[in-house]
Amino acid sequence: MELKDIDLNLLVVFNELLRQRRVSAVAATLGISQPAISNALNRLRKVLGDELFLRTSKGMTPTPFAETLAESVGYALGTLHDALNVKSGFDPSTSTRAFTVAMTDIGEIYFLPGLMKHLAKVAPGVSISTVRNQSDALRDEMERGNVDLAIGFLPDLKSGFFQRRLFRQKYVCLFRKGHPLAKTGMTTKAFLDSEHVSIVAEGTGHGMVDAAIQRAGHQRNVHLRVPHFVAVGHILQTTDLVAVVPEAYAVRTLAPFDLVSAPCPLKIPDITINVLWHARNHREPGNQWLRQLVFDEFSI
Template sequence: MELQDIDLNLLVVFNELLRQRRVSAVAGTLGISQPAISNALNRLRKILGNELFIRTSKGMIPTPFAETLAEPIGYALGTIHNTLNAPSTFDPASSTRAFTVAMTDIGEIYFLPALMEKLAKVAPGVTTSTVRNQADTLRDEMEKGQVDLGVGFLPDLKTGFFQRRLFRQRYVCIFRKGHPVAKTGMSLKAFSEAEHVSIIAEGTGHGMVDSAIQRAGVGRHIRLRVPHFVAVGHILQTTDLIAVVPEAYAMKTLAPFGLEAVACPVKIPDIVINVLWHARNHREPSNQWLRQLIFEAFSR
């Protein structure tokens, strides 16, 4: 098949159906009638020799073949759109650009205070929103241009993404000042006998902590499981629980909550904190500017 054999508008309809899954919604977005959407889909089915979408009670569900086309077509359309619409330069001082950055609650605690202070000085009109950087949904959101950058430990984002390392991070044990283990020391025996709070952080790479401890054959008494890090400082402050956390989070938490940090007696691999972006935004000026700003502010 040659490019002249296919109408680009058919791919636009295909891409919107993948995103919205309903003919009526796509018709509203593109400003054309529902019969026109159905006609475009029928034409594309004939050209590609595949049903592409199956009508169900939950909407139009893509076939396996359609799913294999999703990423390359979305990327190609995004590249065309950005090329036609992106300005050749970006002026942060006058811009009112709204950025969306994916990061965990640790990222918000560690990065946002300094980042917002920097933006207030060099880009006062720029606004920023954060979303959770769960790899299972983040890939689609970045492919569609809904998220500009991801910051954190995201080892599953590889194909179609660029990344730049900010710093390497180790895991440490934290607990309240006056905790019994502060006197005895954090030996492997003390670690195993202590009561723990385990942070799940689903969808990020931090789940490997539990796996590493299990592989080491170390048992531990998990008294509490929480889905994120934000409450850990409050919990440790008034209990004898301990937690295994990235050192960057520990450094921001010790003083406010009266905690101490020590090396973890179980060998847990260091992690690499990156700034990541989708290939569709690789040459987009405002995206280039923001990721360079983050790199200069936080790389070490």
């Protein structure tokens, strides 16, 4: 098939149907009628020789062939959009651009103080919004251009993404200064006998902690599970619970919450903290500037 054989507008409809899965929603987004959307879909079906979408109780469900086209079509349309709207450059000193960066609550604690301090000096008009970096939703949001960068441990973001390593990170045990372990030391037996708080952090790679412990033939004595790290310091400060956390988080919470850390007696693989961006933004000047700033400020 040659490009001259297909109307680009049909691919725009295709891309929106992949994203929204409902003809009415696509019609509203593109500002055209529902019959026009249906007509465009029928034309594209004839050109490609596939049903592409099937009506189900959950909306318009893509066929396997449509799913194979999804990433390539989204990337191509995004690249074309950026090329038509790109500016000659990016001047951080005068820009008032608002960037959206995906990171966990650990990322906010570790990165944002230094990042915002640096931006105040070199780009006072630039603003940052953060969103959670749960990989399933994040992939779609970055493909659409709604999220500029992601920072963290995100092993599931591969195809269609670039990444640059900031630093490697090990896991440590974290507990209050008055904890009995502060005197006896953290042995394997003490670790397994202790009561733990487990941080689920769904959609990130941190679920590997319990998986690694189970592979070693052990099971933690978990008394509390929380979905994120934000309250862990407060919890550890007033209980005898133990948490297994990335060292960067431990460093930021030791003094404020009067905690201590110790090496984990069970082997948990180190993690790599990366800055990631979608291929559609690879050559976009503002994105290039921000990710280089993050790298220069935080890489080790």
